[in-house]
Structures are given as structure tokens and as C-alpha cells.
Amino acid sequence: MKTIRHIRLDRWGALALALLITLAGPLYSPAAEAHGERAQQASLRMRTMHWFDTDIQPRKIAVNETIRVSGRFMPSKSWPEHIRSVEETAFLNIGVPGPAFVRVDSRVNGVAMIRSTRFHLGETYEYEVVLKGRAPGRYHVHPVISVEGAGPIIGPAFWVEVTGDQKDFQHTITTMTGETINPETYALSTILWWNALWFVIGIAWMAWWFRKLPVIMPRYIKVQDLGDDQANQLITIPDMIVSVLFVGFVMLVIAGGFFWANYKYPITAVLQTGKVEVEPLPMPPQKVEVEVNKATYRIPGRSFQVEMTVTNRGERPVQVGEFSAANIRFINAKMFDIKPQDEHDLVASSGLRVESAPIKPGETRTITIYADDALWETYRLVSLINEPDGRFAALLMFYDDQGTRYLNEIQGPMIPSFG
Amino acid sequence: MNTTTGAYGTGAAPDTAGPPTKSAVRNVQEQMAAWKNIDYTLIPIFSILIGGVTVFLIALTVGDWDYWQDWRDRRYWPLVTPFSLIIPAAIFNYFFWKRFRLPIGATAMILGYMFGVWVSRYMNFHVFANFPMNFVAPSTFIGMGILLDCTLALSRSFFVTGLVGAFLFAIVLYPLNWITMAPFHVPVEYNGYLVTVADLMGYQYIRTAIPEYVRIIEESTLRTFGEAVTPLTAFFAGFVTLLNYYLWVWIGSLLTQNRWLTRLI
Numbered sequence: 160m161k162t163i164r165h166i167r168l169d170r171w172g173a174l175a176l177a178l179l180i181t182l183a184g185p186l187y188s189p190a191a192e193a194h195g196e197r198a199q200q201a202s203l204r205m206r207t208m209h210w211f212d213t214d215i216q217p218r219k220i221a222v223n224e225t226i227r228v229s230g231r232f233m234p235s236k237s238w239p240e241h242i243r244s245v246e247e248t249a250f251l252n253i254g255v256p257g258p259a260f261v262r263v264d265s266r267v268n269g270v271a272m273i274r275s276t277r278f279h280l281g282e283t284y285e286y287e288v289v290l291k292g293r294a295p296g297r298y299h300v301h302p303v304i305s306v307e308g309a310g311p312i313i314g315p316a317f318w319v320e321v322t323g324d325q326k327d328f329q330h331t332i333t334t335m336t337g338e339t340i341n342p343e344t345y346a347l348s349t350i351l352w353w354n355a356l357w358f359v360i361g362i363a364w365m366a367w368w369f370r371k372l373p374v375i376m377p378r379y380i381k382v383q384d385l386g387d388d389q390a391n392q393l394i395t396i397p398d399m400i401v402s403v404l405f406v407g408f409v410m411l412v413i414a415g416g417f418f419w420a421n422y423k424y425p426i427t428a429v430l431q432t433g434k435v436e437v438e439p440l441p442m443p444p445q446k447v448e449v450e451v452n453k454a455t456y457r458i459p460g461r462s463f464q465v466e467m468t469v470t471n472r473g474e475r476p477v478q479v480g481e482f483s484a485a486n487i488r489f490i491n492a493k494m495f496d497i498k499p500q501d502e503h504d505l506v507a508s509s510g511l512r513v514e515s516a517p518i519k520p521g522e523t524r525t526i527t528i529y530a531d532d533a534l535w536e537t538y539r540l541v542s543l544i545n546e547p548d549g550r551f552a553a554l555l556m557f558y559d560d561q562g563t564r565y566l567n568e569i570q571g572p573m574i575p576s577f578g
Numbered sequence: 579m580n581t582t583t584g585a586y587g588t589g590a591a592p593d594t595a596g597p598p599t600k601s602a603v604r605n606v607q608e609q610m611a612a613w614k615n616i617d618y619t620l621i622p623i624f625s626i627l628i629g630g631v632t633v634f635l636i637a638l639t640v641g642d643w644d645y646w647q648d649w650r651d652r653r654y655w656p657l658v659t660p661f662s663l664i665i666p667a668a669i670f671n672y673f674f675w676k677r678f679r680l681p682i683g684a685t686a687m688i689l690g691y692m693f694g695v696w697v698s699r700y701m702n703f704h705v706f707a708n709f710p711m712n713f714v715a716p717s718t719f720i721g722m723g724i725l726l727d728c729t730l731a732l733s734r735s736f737f738v739t740g741l742v743g744a745f746l747f748a749i750v751l752y753p754l755n756w757i758t759m760a761p762f763h764v765p766v767e768y769n770g771y772l773v774t775v776a777d778l779m780g781y782q783y784i785r786t787a788i789p790e791y792v793r794i795i796e797e798s799t800l801r802t803f804g805e806a807v808t809p810l811t812a813f814f815a816g817f818v819t820l821l822n823y824y825l826w827v828w829i830g831s832l833l834t835q836n837r838w839l840t841r842l843i
């Protein structure tokens with residue numbers, strides 16, 4: 160009896176091990192999104208997409224209520240050549256952990272973005288995504304542009320709190336056949352009973368062969384005894400009859416399921432794919448011209464300075480109000496009072512120092528701006544000096560005395576200064 | 579030849595056991611009990627272990643095509659799936675036939691796989707990642723395994739099993755699963771586009787790491803034969819699955835040769 164008890168113990172041990180491998184093994188998680196904002200190379204963050212005017216309203220909702228993520232972006236003209244371009248295939252996405260929200264609507268320049276599209280470098284786009292709260296929690300909601308072959312380009316984020324209970328989540332889809340369905344549970348009962356039926360049929364097939372135990376050892380010995388050719392006689396006439404019955408039954412169930420589905424869902428369509436085209440926003444005439452002379456990053460002071468020649472072709476004096484690079488906004492405090500809206504809002508409220516006077520209409524002048532803030536280090540933009548291609552790109556916002564904004568992308572090599 | 583296996587000589591039914599001449603067990607009852615234990619132990623462990631390995635194999639080769647309702651297209655999913663699944667099916671089809679004359683290898687493997695994949699989808703995709711279960715439920719393959727095993731039982735030939743069984747294995751995939759897919763192919767009009775319920779759910783239930791363009795599904799080409807995509811794919815899938823079956827039966831025959839065992843001992 161001792162041996163048998165041992166076998167039994169081993170059996171449970173091995174079974175537990177097998178179960179563990181099966182369960183722990185395919186721990187595939189499709190929602191691997193956290194805070195990727197610092198992970199990508201600094202120059203890539205600066206030279207791919209300029210996000211601005213980002214807003215999310217409201218910031219606190221209950222399950223079933225919606226938030227609106229909106230803003231603008233401009234693909235950088237300095238897009239690195241070794242990265243697949245946003246001018247090929249891109250998709251307006253949202254960075255949240257899994258379907259905490261459902262995406263009710265998403266648009267770029269008014270065009271519905273259900274599928275992928277392309278964006279042109281140096282052009283401006285306006286986006287809007289409406290999300291409906293599904294799972295309660297506190298989420299750092301980012302707009303994301305996913306670029307095929309390149310990866311996600313993560314935009315600025317705000318914290319959004321969803322309260323309530325997922326059990327109360329309500330969502331419906333109305334089909335063209337006039338049905339209103341609940342996508343949370345739609346067709347689930349069919350899936351469950353169909354799978355259960357096949358488990359039963361599969362186990363029945365196994366049960367036929369194991370109807371009288373023991374099977375494995377006696378058959379093993381017989382196959383050894385009889386040799387390969389003679390061993391076929393182990394398949395008996397009843398075995399053959401049962402096999403024929405199973406083939407017939409399996410084919411009948413498959414056909415039955417197929418025809419029942421066609422009867423119940425007479426109108427179906429093929430999965431849809433293909434690209435959506437969207438026109439960029441019309442460009443206002445370029446009233447301010449900027450040429451970068453030199454860009455230096457002084458490591459001890461965490462100070463980025465750009466010397467540039469600015470020409471004002473407009474009718475009103477202009478001044479630099481904001482410098483934004485890799486989602487960090489450096490604000491000229493003399494012009495605007497902009498405070499971070501939450502603990503991860505990347506705003507340096509007085510991070511931009513502009514010492515020169517506003518540039519008058521028709522004037523061309525060389526000015527220097529200083530973007531100083533610890534955010535350079537916190538968000539690892541400093542690592543630019545360790546990268547193989549140490550170029551920066553940023554969005555410069557000029558404002559005239561009436562508050563009209565003029566956008567200029569600036570870019571060029573960045574020289575570190577160690578003293 | 580029969581010194582150790584005495585009464586198990588020829589044609590006796592599997593359950594008529596006689597006393598072995600040399601054994602650690604003392605009597606027939608203990609022998610039978612020990613052998614029954616082997617059955618109780620081996621088959622569930624085999625099923626679950628091989629099923630678990632197959633969950634990996636399918637995750638690596640079929641992956642997203644089977645994870646999401648909006649990936650089960652007419653062209654790639656019914657081709658990639660049987661082509662991959664026939665690999666373990668062929669190996670264990672061969673192994674159980676060669677060693678025990680049991681036509682159960684494919685079914686046992688797929689039953690284990692189905693168990694593992696349901697646990698994986700339920701735990702990882704539904705509970706952890708919070709997708710609706712209907713959207714991430716696995717397709718069923720059990721009927722395919724039974725057809726392969728039955729063909730082997732009836733033909734007693736790997737050649738015929740490949741030709742008929744493996745071919746059937748591949749072509750029934752689509753009709754076998756259509757009942758769970760058809761509801762998701764009902765058309766919806768959304769913002770001026772025609773989409774299916776599956777497409778719309780794929781858009782609404784956000785997958786940050788899997789943007790829309792990652793989806794590899796049928797796109798129309800100039801060479802597409804209009805309406806005939808499904809049967810043509812099925813026929814082609816049947817053909818390549820049949821060839822893959824032969825390849826893996828052969829590899830299985832190398833893997834399960836006794837000499838590996840004797841060398842180890």
C-alpha cells in the first residue's frame with residue numbers, strides 16, 4: 160500500500176505542478192501602459208510631436224459619465240529619419256490601463272478617427288476624444304499618437320478620478336439590423352454553452368477509450384508484444400463503430416451550429432479596415448520668423464539657452480510667452496500666470512526667462528531665451544547630451560500685445576556646457 | 579518472448595489482467611490498482627501539461643488572432659490557427675497511437691489546451707485587464723481534435739489521417755466557430771462608417787498597446803476572388819495543415835523513439 164500512496168502523492172504533486180505551469184504561464188497582459196513619459200529617448204520625445212493646449216474636462220466623474228480629452232498637436236519637422244514616419248500610418252489613441260473607459264468618440268479636425276490615418280509634418284491638428292467612465296479608479300489619462308513601426312508618442316496627461324461601481328456601467332450598441340445590444344455580455348451565453356457542449360463531446364470521446372481501467376499499461380504491454388503491425392487489432396469493431404458515430408455526430412453539430420448561426424444572424428459583414436484621411440488645419444500666414452543661432456545646455460545650472468534671430472513681419476510687437484519641449488511647458492512669468500493643474504502637470508510657471516524687449520513690427524533682432532527648471536532633470540531631457548544625435552526641437556509661442564499667438568517650431572544641435 | 583508479460587499475449591481485452599512473473603507488487607489486485615493509478619495520473623497530467631504548452635505555442639504563433647473578436651478574419655485566422663495547432667496534435671496523435679494504439683492524442687491535447695486557455699483568458703484578459711469576456715473568449719477546437727483522432731482510429735494509417743483528418747481539422751475551424759463569431763459580425767453604422775460589432779468593440783474598449791493598425795486582417799486586393807475568400811482560405815489551410823501534419827508525425831516519430839529512453843537509462 161505504501162507504494163500506491165506514494166504514487167497518489169506524486170500524482171497530486173505533479174497535477175498541482177502542471178496546473179501551476181498552465182495558470183502562471185501565459186500571463187499575457189495586454190494593458191502594459193503606465194507612465195512611459197520618461198522612458199523614451201529625450202531627443203525622440205522632443206523631435207516627434209509637439210502637444211499643446213491639452214485639456215481634460217471634467218477631472219472627476221462617476222461611472223457612465225464622460226470626459227473630453229482635447230488639444231492640438233504638431234508633428235515635428237525635425238522627425239528623425241531612422242524612425243518610421245507619422246506620415247505613413249498613425250492612430251489617435253488613449254493611454255489608460257486597459258478599458259477603464261470606453262472610447263465613445265474620437266476626432267481629429269472633426270474627422271472620426273475609428274481607424275488609422277496619417278499626419279503631415281509641421282502641420283497643426285486639433286483632436287478631441289470622448290471617454291465614458293467604466294471602471295472606478297484614478298487614472299493618468301494621456302492622449303497618444305501610435306505610429307506604426309515606431310511606437311506610441313505619449314502626450315501630456317491629467318489625473319482623472321472615476322467614482323462609483325463598474326457594476327452600474329451601462330453601454331449599448333445599436334446594430335443596423337435594429338437590435339440594441341449590451342457589448343459587456345453580448346452573445347456570451349452562446350459562447351459559454353457552445354464551449355461547454357464541446358467539452359462534453361471531447362470528454363465523451365476520451366471516456367469511450369477509458370471506460371474500463373486500467374488502459375495505459377495493459378495496452379502498452381500489448382503493443383510491445385504484438386509488434387507494430389499486429390497491434391492494430393487492439394482497435395475493435397465497437398471502437399470502429401463508435402469512431403464512425405463520433406465523426407458523424409461531430410460533423411452534424413458543426414453543421415448545425417453553422418446553420419443555426421446563419422439563421423439567427425442572416426445579415427453579417429466582414430471585419431472592416433482601411434485608412435481614414437484627415438486634412439490639417441489651415442495654416443495662418445507666418446508673421447514671425449525665427450532662426451536658431453546657438454543652443455546651449457549649461458549642466459550646473461540646468462539652464463537651456465537659445466540664441467536666435469527673430470524677424471517680426473506682423474503689424475504688432477511680439478514677445479516669447481512659452482517654450483515647450485517634450486511636453487514640458489516653460490512659461491514666461493512676466494506674461495502669463497500658469498500653474499501646474501495637478502502633481503504631474505509639466506508646467507514650469509516661471510521657467511522661461513526672456514530678457515529682451517518685445518520685437519517691433521518690421522524689426523529683426525537677435526535675442527536669447529533661457530529655459531531653466533529642475534524638470535529638465537526630472538524628465539531626463541538632460542540625457543540629450545549622451546545621445547548619438549543630440550538635436551533638440553521645441554515649440555516656441557510668440558504673443559502680440561493683443562494676445563494673438565504665433566507658433567514656431569525651432570530645432571538644431573544642442574551643445575553642452577560643463578562650467 | 580512472453581516471460582514477463584504472460585497472459586497479455588494476443589488479442590486479450592485490456593481489462594483481463596493476469597499475474598506477472600516478476601513484479602514489485604504482490605498480487606493481481608495491487609497490480610491493477612497501480613495501473614489504474616497510472617491512468618488516473620497520466621491522462622489528466624498529460625492533458626493539462628501539454629495543454630499548457632499548447633497555450634504558449636498558440637500565444638506565440640496565433641496570438642492576437644485568437645485573443646480578440648475583431649481579429650478573427652476570413653484570411654489569416656483560419657490559416658494560422660490550424661497550421662499551428664496541428665503541431666502538438668500530430669505529435670501526440672502519433673505518440674498515443676504508436677505506444678498504446680489509442681486514438682486520443684489530439685483530443686486530449688486540445689481538451690487540456692481549452693482548459694488552460696479559458697483560465698488564461700478569464701484571469702488575464704477579463705479579470706485582470708478588464709475586457710468583456712465575450713470579446714476575449716477563445717475559439718473552440720475540440721471538434722477538430724476528435725475528427726483527427728477518429729480518422730486515425732478508422733484508417734489506422736498516418737498517411738490517410740493526414741490526407742483526410744488533417745484536412746478536415748483545418749477546414750472545419752471556421753464553421754465550427756461561426757456560431758460564436760456571427761453575432762460579432764452584425765453590421766453597425768458608426769459615424770458614417772460601416773463597421774461590425776467586433777470592430778466597434780475593438781475601438782471602444784481601449785487597447786493602448788495594440789493600436790488599430792496592428793490588426794493583421796484581410797484587406798481586399800486585386801487578386802481577391804470576391805465572395806470566395808472563406809472556402810479558398812479553408813482549402814489552402816487544409817493543404818498546408820496536411821503537410822505540416824506529416825512533418826510533425828515524422829518529428830514525433832523521432833522524438834518518441836525508445837532509444838532516447840534507453841540511452842537515458
Ligand SMILES: [Cu+2]
Nearest residue numbers: 193194299316
Ligand atoms: Cu502618465
